[in-house]
């Protein structure tokens with residue numbers, strides 16, 4: 308398979324041999340086609356010399372995602388299943404928020420973290436996504452938003468969150484490139500404030516992020532306040548000690564000059580005990596944090612049960628009483644299996660059963 312042209316950041320495009328041979332404005336024109344006009348066909352690059360397009364075509368692919376399925380929820384959430392060049396599939400979601408749309412994108416095909424509450428975890432990790440595959444998700448969602456806008460949002464730019472399939476900090480090199488492309492003025496030109504990485508907190512990945520300091524928002528998914536309880540819910544992330552992860556994220560928050568987020572999935576009789584809320588509050592006091600409480604999105608095996616409403620608000624109150632900003636974040640699109648990995652899983656199951664017939 309050829310590399311994707313969109314995996315190159317604008318500063319790398321300029322240095323391609325076939326672009327070094329032509330005047331420098333050509334690389335700007337090329338970036339325009341790639342990142343502003345969202346062109347997926349070589350033939351459309353009408354203002355570039357034919358020979359240049361032919362050279363690029365020999366070395367690179369221009370498109371890697373096909374829309375396999377699109378579903379729209381009653382609450383406006385739109386969920387996409389994309390087919391990649393190797394036949395693998397990934398999910399991306401457009402979520403209407405109060406005054407803007409949020410794009411939830413994937414960083415890997417599958418995931419190696421094995422979190423007990425997560426649908427993506429069930430199939431294990433297949434592979435990392437390359438930067439171009441990450442950028443194309445954003446572009447397809449952008450196109451969908453242009454074709455079917457939410458009129459109430461006017462021309463507000465969408466936010467992008469790495470909360471889809473995969474562990475972004477286990478694929479740091481590709482994520483770093485995709486962030487550069489998203490934020491470069493000749494790339495997607497997005498503000499760092501509109502981008503958020505959500506991570507289960509692998510130590511090496513957090514250190515790379517801290518070192519690179521891209522300035523984008525950061526959420527740490529906790530699931531347990533002690534090493535022992537966290538390991539039961541999130542076996543692989545649990546290998547990084549909770550305090551190590553929390554303190555690295557706190558350092559990152561200090562560097563970026565903004566609060567980071569601790570994400571806590573509320574599962575009945577597993578993660579909704581008052582004692583855990585107290586412990587979570589003391590973890591949150593180690594740095595500039597807010598807490599997002601996410602009621603469990605039920606998986607199809609029915610093994611884990613979401614906490615009741617009262618239990619959720621009691622948990623929240625303990626945090627807010629201790630001065631920790633805590634918000635309940637219900638996931639959208641319940642009726643279309645929008646929680647991470649669920650659509651892909653449902654499709655795989657139905658493909659298997661139709662093969663059996």
Ligand code: SAH
Pocket residue numbers: 420424425426469470471472473474475505506507526527528570571572601602603604605606638646647
């Ligand atoms: N690996 C990264 C990003 C993917 S998960 C991470 O762990 O953050 C993104 C968020 O979705 C995490 O906060 C995770 O806790 C949450 N999540 C996953 N499955 C869920 C489910 N079934 N119900 C509620 N939240 C879920």
